Amino acid sequence: MSIRHGLLALLERGQMYGYQLRAAFEESTGSTWPLNIGQVYTTLSRLERDGLVRPLPESEAGQRPYEITDAGRADLALWFATPISRTDRPRDELAIKLALALTTPGVDVRSVVQAQRSATMRALQELTRLKYGSNRPEDLPWRLVLDSMVFQAEAEVRWLDHCETSLVRHQPSGPAPPPPRPDDADARDAARWAGEEARR
Amino acid sequence: MSGSDDAVLELRAVHRTHGAGPAAVHALRGVSLVVRPGELVAVMGPSGSGKSTLLALAGGLDRPTGGEVRVEGQPLGALDRRGLAQLRRRRIGYIFQQLNLLGSLSALENVALPLELDGTSGRRARALAVAALTEVGLPALGDRFPDQLSGGQQQRVAIARALVGERRLVLADEPTGALDSQTGEAVLHLLRRRIDAGAAGVLVTHEARHAGWADRVVFLRDGVLVDTTAPLGSVEQLLSGSER
Numbered sequence: 395m396s397i398r399h400g401l402l403a404l405l406e407r408g409q410m411y412g413y414q415l416r417a418a419f420e421e422s423t424g425s426t427w428p429l430n431i432g433q434v435y436t437t438l439s440r441l442e443r444d445g446l447v448r449p450l451p452e453s454e455a456g457q458r459p460y461e462i463t464d465a466g467r468a469d470l471a472l473w474f475a476t477p478i479s480r481t482d483r484p485r486d487e488l489a490i491k492l493a494l495a496l497t498t499p500g501v502d503v504r505s506v507v508q509a510q511r512s513a514t515m516r517a518l519q520e521l522t523r524l525k526y527g528s529n530r531p532e533d534l535p536w537r538l539v540l541d542s543m544v545f546q547a548e549a550e551v552r553w554l555d556h557c558e559t560s561l562v563r564h565q566p567s568g569p570a571p572p573p574p575r576p577d578d579a580d581a582r583d584a585a586r587w588a589g590e591e592a593r594r
Numbered sequence: 595m596s597g598s599d600d601a602v603l604e605l606r607a608v609h610r611t612h613g614a615g616p617a618a619v620h621a622l623r624g625v626s627l628v629v630r631p632g633e634l635v636a637v638m639g640p641s642g643s644g645k646s647t648l649l650a651l652a653g654g655l656d657r658p659t660g661g662e663v664r665v666e667g668q669p670l671g672a673l674d675r676r677g678l679a680q681l682r683r684r685r686i687g688y689i690f691q692q693l694n695l696l697g698s699l700s701a702l703e704n705v706a707l708p709l710e711l712d713g714t715s716g717r718r719a720r721a722l723a724v725a726a727l728t729e730v731g732l733p734a735l736g737d738r739f740p741d742q743l744s745g746g747q748q749q750r751v752a753i754a755r756a757l758v759g760e761r762r763l764v765l766a767d768e769p770t771g772a773l774d775s776q777t778g779e780a781v782l783h784l785l786r787r788r789i790d791a792g793a794a795g796v797l798v799t800h801e802a803r804h805a806g807w808a809d810r811v812v813f814l815r816d817g818v819l820v821d822t823t824a825p826l827g828s829v830e831q832l833l834s835g836s837e838r
């Protein structure tokens with residue numbers, strides 16, 4: 395996540411000082427990416443060094459607001475206009491882990507897949523719950539951020555499903571457990587009963 | 595998992611085998627599941643893992659070949675066909691991908707039908723149907739026929755029919771079907787709201803995004819329940835934990 399461009403976008407709304415920027419950043423991303431105030435000031439000083447923001451005189455309360463420069467606006471416009479490259483993102487640890495699990499002796503890959511699927515599914519539940527709780531019009535930016543995370547989690551679950559299917563095809567597990575013995579009504583009667591029900 | 599007095603749905607070591615001998619198909623092998631009021635459980639798993647069988651057994655549309663299914667404490671195996679049909683009409687709402695709306699009846703009549711079949715007076719059935727259509731956001735479209743409604747509206751009517759009256763168990767099988775993502779989400783929103791109001795629900799889906807609406811997700815593989823996610827905490831807990 396580019397904190398640099400996040401701060402520039404916030405300053406495009408008007409001048410702000412460090413704590414205001416932190417609060418506005420967290421508000422617009424629904425606290426999904428918490429910032430500490432040190433990160434804000436470090437980023438501001440780099441932006442100032444690069445001529446993208448400039449400091450204004452301190453207020454009576456001792457707060458120093460910043461404003462965006464023309465160069466900053468141009469940089470921000472370029473950021474919005476340029477798609478994010480997938481190769482800019484960190485390596486996918488999960489894909490690497492599964493690939494290694496397949497070639498490492500003694501690792502039950504299907505268990506690795508299922509453990510990850512449960513964890514990702516659980517994260518997806520949490521994201522959905524957060525989304526369900528944010529219905530106000532002013533929650534829209536946060537909802538979109540949550541949606542992005544929801545779709546990424548969904549994609550991961552789908553990929554894990556795909557991995558499992560491939561594993562079953564290429565590495566069939568051991569023999570299935572013996573079939574359990576029905577302990578009540580004759581299965582054929584039950585099937586006939588179900589058929590009659592379905593026709594009703 | 596032990597039984598529970600307040601369980602709306604309980605499956606105890608349920609087996610379902612189709613056919614017999616070497617050709618027998620074991621759709622479910624010893625599945626146990628408890629669903630309480632206010633709880634939505636999603637069932638996920640690959641095709642053929644037993645998801646739909648589980649739902650049919652939970653709704654009394656099929657009988658297990660072993661184990662027991664209870665709805666609001668009532669063992670379904672102890673009911674004759676008439677008793678089972680009555681329980682299904684009164685206590686269980688079904689939402690399927692195939693909507694099964696009757697084309698010759700208006701939306702309102704479709705929703706009121708299960709109540710009238712159950713002997714509720716026409717006037718009262720109508721009032722409850724209006725309430726259910728209002729709940730799904732279609733208070734003004736009761737007089738329209740299914741072919742005068744969009745796909746999303748038809749699905750809402752089907753949901754109103756599933757929720758009408760005092761059904762405490764809602765069973766949904768891929769309920770968003772071919773709906774676009776926004777409309778599909780609205781359908782799940784409705785389901786969630788009814789669950790939050792005290793019903794219990796089981797949602798069968800292969801879409802992780804839809805299962806995300808559940809309180810718990812259980813995974814089936816080859817007829818066996820292989821895993822389940824831990825129940826969710828409150829929104830406040832989630833928010834305080836969002837710094838992970």
